[in-house]
Amino acid sequence: GENVEQHPSTLSVQEGDSAVIKCTYSDSASNYFPWYKQELGKRPQLIIDIRSNVGEKKDQRIAVTLNKTAKHFSLHITETQPEDSAVYFCAASLYNNNDMRFGAGTRLTVKP
Amino acid sequence: DGGITQSPKYLFRKEGQNVTLSCEQNLNHDAMYWYRQDPGQGLRLIYYSQIVNDFQKGDIAEGYSVSREKKESFPLTVTSAQKNPTAFYLCASSIDRTNTQYFGPGTRLTVL
Numbered sequence: 001g002e003n004v005e006q007h008p009s010t011l012s013v014q015e016g017d018s019a020v021i022k023c024t025y026s027d028s029a030s031n032y033f034p035w036y037k038q039e040l041g042k043r044p045q046l047i048i049d050i051r052s053n054v055g056e057k058k059d060q061r062i063a064v065t066l067n068k069t070a071k072h073f074s075l076h077i078t079e080t081q082p083e084d085s086a087v088y089f090c091a092a093s094l095y096n097n098n099d100m101r102f103g104a105g106t107r108l109t110v111k112p
Numbered sequence: 113d114g115g116i117t118q119s120p121k122y123l124f125r126k127e128g129q130n131v132t133l134s135c136e137q138n139l140n141h142d143a144m145y146w147y148r149q150d151p152g153q154g155l156r157l158i159y160y161s162q163i164v165n166d167f168q169k170g171d172i173a174e175g176y177s178v179s180r181e182k183k184e185s186f187p188l189t190v191t192s193a194q195k196n197p198t199a200f201y202l203c204a205s206s207i208d209r210t211n212t213q214y215f216g217p218g219t220r221l222t223v224l
Contacts (some may be wrong), residue, residue, distance in 0.1 A: 034212070043202065043215040044155075055117065089154060096209045097143060098168065102154030 004029040004092050006103025014111050019080050021106045024072040024092035031094040033073045035064060038105075039086045047088075048075070080110045115139045118203050118216035125190070125197070125223050133188045133219045135203030143209045144186035148172060149200040149218075158201075161186055162209050190221065198223045 002027040013019050023033075032054035036044040050057045050064045050073065057064050061080075066073040073092075077084055087107050093100035115136040125131045135144065143162050147155040157170030161180040175194025180186055186205075189195045200220050204213040 006154070009152070019162075036135045036215075045215070046212055049212075091154075096161045097145065097204075097206055097211075097213055098157065098170070098209060100157070100213075102156075104152055104154045 001047050002030055002056075002092055002094075002099065002101040004090060004101045004103045006090050006106055008106060009104065010107045010109070012109045012111065014082050015080060015082060017080055019077045019084070019108055019110075020077045021088055021090070021108070022072060023074070023092070023103050024070075025092040025101075026071070027092070027094070028068075028071060029094055032093045033064070033066060034085045034100075035075050035093050036089045036091070037086045038089065045088060065093075077108075082110050082112050084108060116203065116205050116214055116216040118201075118219050120197045120219060121217065123219055123221045125221065127223055128192045130189055130191050131221065133182070133201055133203075133221070135192065135216055136189065137184055137186075137205045137216075139205060139207075139212075139214065141205035141207050141214075142183070143206045144180065145204040145206075145213065146170075146176070146178065146186070147189045147202045147204065149202055155202065158188065160209075197221055 006023045034049035037047045038044040063076040087105045090103040119134045131133040145160045146158040159178040177189045203216040206213045
């Protein structure tokens with residue numbers, strides 16, 4: 001089955017800097033890659049996702065890139081703000097939620 | 113943050129007791145899911161249901177049971193057979209098995 005690895009487990013950046021979180025997956029057939037943000041004590045929320053027919057997707061300060069050949073995808077946050085501080089999870093699936101596998105999470109801290 | 117709710121927020125259980133976690137959604141979603149979240153690990157799928165009166169085991173179903181008698185409700189029972197039940201439990205729902213999952217606020221279960 002699918003296995004997703006996420007790095008780093010913790011990341012600390014200065015406000016205004018960029019943050020990059022990377023995930024690798026094992027099943028080359030996976031074709032859907034969402035990213036979730038979980039603030040302390042709150043529920044995970046989808047922030048951006050990408051499908052396998054697209055190499056990059058942007059939404060304001062957030063972007064995700066996908067390299068299907070290398071089987072990795074990354075989350076990029078530019079101009080980070082303290083409110084970006086949270087745990088971020090990547091996931092990969094074969095387009096069915098019951099197949100979805102999650103990374104272990106990255107705790108991002110943005111220092112003011 | 114409305115639409116999918118979980119109760120209670122915190123739950124304490126003595127060893128040997130069964131306990132039931134509630135998950136309700138008013139989003140008219142067909143699919144519902146239960147995940148377990150442990151520190152340093154990604155979300156792991158316990159059970160999922162794609163439609164009323166149907167449910168399937170996920171990756172870590174041992175020691176858990178579910179029912180789906182109504183579209184809006186998907187309760188999870190943690191039985192005494194679950195060896196290490198202390199964890200954060202997240203319920204999610206989606207329109208169908210291929211669409212975005214929306215998570216509930218979670219229940220933190222502690223076994224005393």
